[in-house]
Amino acid sequence: MNKMKLIFGVILFGSLWGFSETIIGTYLHNTSLPAGSIMTGVFAVGLMTISRALYKQRGMQLGMGLVAGMLRLFNPCSTCFICSAIAIMAEGLIFEVAWYNLSLDLAELKKTTMMASMGVIASYGCFVGGYIVTQILTPLSQSAGFHIENLLVFMPQILAKGLPAALIGGIVVPVALLSKKIDIAGVKDKVYYPFTATVSATCWVIVILNAIFILKII
């Protein structure tokens, strides 16, 4: 795969992930739905799975996490921007680790049970890992500081809250893996680059405009 094409892919999928975290995530958190589980199971793991299936490259999802985390920094709706951004990057890293030993063409994931299993593992790992990272980093950035006993006593809650994310991931990943059939390398450059650049730029512009709008309200 052409390196430039891959970089544009990382930016495209990272921007879509960051956009969903900042715009859709903010609105989901105001509903009674399990926002964190939906964000991880559908958007984070779903987009990372599609990108892995399309581009067949290791390391891409970590790059996506970096792009999405950077975009998350533009969202003023949380106290610790950097903590949320690092939690997203951690999700990218956890996904990479979970999928590292699979072949590039994902030949192991032919049966639905295997696809669903990878979805469960990736979503549960990303949700629990991201939650723990946030619970450590946010207190560290605050004057109260981090107390390990506060985290340990809450661990059963974190492990329990990951269950919906795992179940969602078990459904989303088999659906996302249908994109394996698309030959991204075969897409013509004159279509691929303008399309990825336009979609990525649109995500960034919307997030930045949203941030300016919210800051004006505050």
Added chain:
Amino acid sequence: MGKEKIIPIIAIISLLIGISSSIYVYATSPSISSYTEGDKSIIINNQELTIEQIFSDAEIRNIVTPDGINFSGVALDDLITKANVGCPSCHEYKIIAADSYEKTVTWENIQHGVLTEDGTAAFSDLAKTFRVRYVIKIEVV
């Protein structure tokens, strides 16, 4: 053992951890429903006080949290002082919820905190992570 066996086994273990944790949380935190339905009381420095007692004789403070939400309630520092804590600034305070969530804060944070009538502790100088709902106990550490 091949990937065809390991991957489903890890997935099942993940689900079992999630299910068993959910059962554990459900079994050990029955107090949330009773907390929201019944008369609330909070243990502060080993003294049990009802919300009515707390609110009958305490300074009311209005704060705005860093995420822009307004909270009105009893000033936590006033509450701690009235609970006869010797040298309040020498200690840290562990705020414990009915669902086992807990956060440890400093005296400086306490001076920026409130306890609302519905039993939520919130701080104007701390992130949302430090907002504790269903408070049942404030321990002097």
